[in-house]
Amino acid sequence: MWQVHAIHHTRYTRAHDAHATRATRAAGASQLDVTMWQVHAIHHTRYTRAHDAHATRATRAAGASQLDVTMWQVHAIHHTRYTRAHDARATRATRAAGVSQLDVTMWQVHAIHHTRYTRAHATRATRAAGASQLDVTMWQVHAIHHTRCNSHDAHATRPPPGATRAVGASQLDVTMWQVHAIHHTRYTRSHDAHATRATRAAGASQLDVTMWQVHAIHHTRYTRAHDAHATRATRAAGASQLYVTMWQVHAIHHTRYTHAHDAHATRATRAADASQLDVTMWQVHAIHHTRYTRAHDAHATRATRDVGASQLYVTMWQVHAIHHTCYTRAHDAHATRATRAAGASQLYVTMWQVQQVFPQFTLSALARDLAQTLSPDLTVDNILGGRLLPRQHLEEPPTVPLPETVTNVSSDTTSTNTSSTSSDSRNASSSSAELTAEHEELMGERGGVQFCSSAAEREAALQRRKRHLLAAARARYLQQHQHNLHQQQHQHNLHQQQHQQPRS
Numbered sequence: 082m083w084q085v086h087a088i089h090h091t092r093y094t095r096a097h098d099a100h101a102t103r104a105t106r107a108a109g110a111s112q113l114d115v116t117m118w119q120v121h122a123i124h125h126t127r128y129t130r131a132h133d134a135h136a137t138r139a140t141r142a143a144g145a146s147q148l149d150v151t152m153w154q155v156h157a158i159h160h161t162r163y164t165r166a167h168d169a170r171a172t173r174a175t176r177a178a179g180v181s182q183l184d185v186t187m188w189q190v191h192a193i194h195h196t197r198y199t200r201a202h203a204t205r206a207t208r209a210a211g212a213s214q215l216d217v218t219m220w221q222v223h224a225i226h227h228t229r230c231n232s233h234d235a236h237a238t239r240p241p242p243g244a245t246r247a248v249g250a251s252q253l254d255v256t257m258w259q260v261h262a263i264h265h266t267r268y269t270r271s272h273d274a275h276a277t278r279a280t281r282a283a284g285a286s287q288l289d290v291t292m293w294q295v296h297a298i299h300h301t302r303y304t305r306a307h308d309a310h311a312t313r314a315t316r317a318a319g320a321s322q323l324y325v326t327m328w329q330v331h332a333i334h335h336t337r338y339t340h341a342h343d344a345h346a347t348r349a350t351r352a353a354d355a356s357q358l359d360v361t362m363w364q365v366h367a368i369h370h371t372r373y374t375r376a377h378d379a380h381a382t383r384a385t386r387d388v389g390a391s392q393l394y395v396t397m398w399q400v401h402a403i404h405h406t407c408y409t410r411a412h413d414a415h416a417t418r419a420t421r422a423a424g425a426s427q428l429y430v431t432m433w434q435v436q437q438v439f440p441q442f443t444l445s446a447l448a449r450d451l452a453q454t455l456s457p458d459l460t461v462d463n464i465l466g467g468r469l470l471p472r473q474h475l476e477e478p479p480t481v482p483l484p485e486t487v488t489n490v491s492s493d494t495t496s497t498n499t500s501s502t503s504s505d506s507r508n509a510s511s512s513s514a515e516l517t518a519e520h521e522e523l524m525g526e527r528g529g530v531q532f533c534s535s536a537a538e539r540e541a542a543l544q545r546r547k548r549h550l551l552a553a554a555r556a557r558y559l560q561q562h563q564h565n566l567h568q569q570q571h572q573h574n575l576h577q578q579q580h581q582q583p584r585s
Contacts, residue, residue, distance in 0.1 A: 084306075086194065094262075121163060126263075128156065133271045141278065157225075308379045431457050434540055438547055439464055441471045457539075458546060465550050 380397075432447045435457055442464065450460045450469055463469040 089194065122263075125160070126267075129267060129271075137274075137278070161225075308375065430536060431539065434536075434543055435460060438543055442469070443471070446471070457543065461543070461546060461550065465554060 428448070428451065432444050432451060435447050435451075436442060436444060438461070446469065447460065450463060451457065454460050454463070460469070
């Protein structure tokens with residue numbers, strides 16, 4: 082409805098301006114009448130501004146005082162008297178010139194449309210929680226003034242008998258219409274701001290809430306069209322200083338947040354890649370921030386055209402700041418959890434690789450040992466050294482029996498076997514020492530307690546570690562077995578010597 086009214090008003094203004102141009106050339110009002118009307122318009126505009134400021138302060142406190150009501154009534158009486166005198170003067174001026182049929186028809190259509198809108202607006206305002214006494218008085222005075230102005234226009238449009246309709250309206254009619262349009266526009270803006278404050282003070286009913294929601298939908302659609310129009314208007318004339326300042330403050334805030342976010346993203350990227358959930362949350366926040374920025378730009382454009390931003394805009398900005406702060410904290414907490422998850426994922430990969438080499442151990446047992454050792458190499462040493470045992474102990478292999486030929490050898494064979502056993506033991510000891518030295522050299526190169534950056538490198542290192550540890554275990558087993566054989570052979574020799582002494 083507002084858009085239709087704006088289109089209709091624009092078309093009417095253009096036609097009226099063209100008609101006024103022709104009418105001004107045909108006839109005009111006297112200099113005295115124009116001067117009187119201009120002085121009254123200036124006085125009325127100044128009083129309206131002061132009254133609006135006073136009404137805003139008085140409404141926020143508790144309502145307008147009796148003095149303000151009396152002043153407004155005196156002003157209404159003064160305005161009524163002046164209007165009557167002006168109507169009589171306009172009646173005389175109308176006899177000198179008249180308006181065309183097109184202007185009469187367009188004005189009647191506008192009056193019908195304005196009357197319907199006024200009735201609907203008054204019905205909704207009455208059903209709401211109720212406006213203050215000052216708002217009711219102001220609206221009634223405005224309605225009376227508007228009604229009288231309509232009757233004046235209707236009276237002015239009735240040409241006297243014999244008057245020519247093509248002559249056009251006088252300069253006085255054009256000036257009156259312009260002053261009325263300015264007054265109506267200013268009152269509409271102040272009335273909207275006053276309605277917003279009155280709704281916050283007393284609260285609107287359910288019907289008012291529904292109407293406000295419908296108005297919000299309508300306002301959103303209008304804002305999109307207004308943004309496109311504001312873009313063209315900004316390119317034509319430029320934004321005001323207030324809008325430039327607000328935009329610069331917003332740009333500085335956005336730049337600081339971008340720098341902080343870039344630094345945070347750099348740290349988070351070095352620790353671990355962000356999960357898909359974090360990416361989605363950031364995209365949603367970016368879409369929300371873009372939409373809010375567009376709405377904020379449109380709202381700033383509209384606010385700069387008025388005297389300043391209302392309290393509603395300040396509240397919206399504070400809510401956005403709180404939302405932005407809460408999201409930043411949640412984002413930081415999520416990044417911390419993602420970093421911990423990345424470390425846990427690396428630990429799980431190491432546990433899985435160790436379990437592939439030693440499948441008899443569970444992941445929980447390996448996790449406990451890795452949490453203490455902080456190194457897969459030390460965990461493997463604990464497994465091979467018998468310090469870390471699985472839940473179900475494996476059965477020990479049977480002891481290797483001595484060959485039967487050992488008990489029936491002679492003393493010569495015994496000495497030969499003893500010498501060969503000693504040489505084998507020395508060879509096994511030397512090979513074990515070489516493997517131990519090689520293992521210590523490998524551990525020195527690896528650093529002992531560091532993780533490889535690649536899974537393939539960790540797997541290759543574990544395989545090499547496995548081969549070296551198996552070789553070292555085999556060497557220790559052979560050394561122990563040779564030592565056991567040597568002990569048994571020595572005991573056998575002693576036993577043989579004890580049997581040979583009584584015979585001799």
